[in-house]
Amino acid sequence: MPASTPASTPASTPDAAPDIAVHERHARSSPTRDIALVAAFGALICASAYIGAVPVGSAGVPITLQTLTVMLAGCVLGPLRGFSAVMLYLALGAVGLPVFAEHSSGIGVFSGPSGGYLIAFPLAAALAGFLVEYVARERRTRAIVVFACSFTAGALVVHLLGILGMMRFFDISFAEAAAYDAPFWIGDVVKTSLVAMIAAEVHRAFPQLLQRD
Template identity: 45%
Template structure:
């Protein structure tokens, strides 16, 4: 009788748990530091735009850099920490706002998107650093832009439709004003993230596939 040796496969949940178990004091410090960086980028002078007043900030720049530098799990944890602390009441959202009430405002969709966007760009950046030799900057810029268009902006539009009672065309129109700035911020994020990872390559994840 012939026996077949099968290699057990880890589920996504087990992979996340493994990543968390492998974090050390340095990883936890990086999560806290980058959460603080995002908070700082939010409280810098914000520019309210459009009829619902969702402000333009440097948050998306900081989020993309966080994902590129830390990889998916730690970046997601950093943004999860930022959102959790803000919802708990600390005024670290744009315009010095904080508390659970932010979830009922027009910016709610964007804030919910932050951890998801950080994880997504973290995954894409890891693939880029592993598989692309040249043109990393261009690939990172495209990854940031795709993440914005598929995660941040759609959830932001939904948030404005739900909380600001805008119809879809009005919500899309309110969101479109952020696109030119996002292009510039994505270019900056790709340049900053690439420079940091080149200088400190171990920050992006010391063990492949774990962080």
């Protein structure tokens, strides 16, 4: 009587390992997905410029949701793709599309009172993305950690360059420009909190988002 053959298990199937490798590879980003994400976040930043746009302080620089979406791009996409998404937004505005605050556009906006903030946006997104990806690392699923990364980038880049831009435009001292910038801090704490909660949930749901093929 012939010996019985042991039943094969899924673990012994030769295709199991390749299937796992393919799944992990698809979970990571690809050039096509990178382009789609950059375009999507660029469009999101454009839309956010129209929400709010309430001038505050003596400088008349409007409050919008741009800071929220700019920092969200960096914290979710990482430094390179976050930087690229914001640069796409700035490029669209520079060539004439009315995607800046108060439906403005053109190169001249960069030399206006809010020019320093615009120039700071891609740099802040890159710094926030760097901190989330390489400093926070696995802790990026915790909102408080993402908040620290985003707030640090906003304070060191957005507010600093915004103040320097107003100093140049209005020909005033650093202290006076900082007083113009002060009303934005409260709103930024709220927006940074939203960025932290959203980005942490995204990284919890898609842990491979910042990994590349």
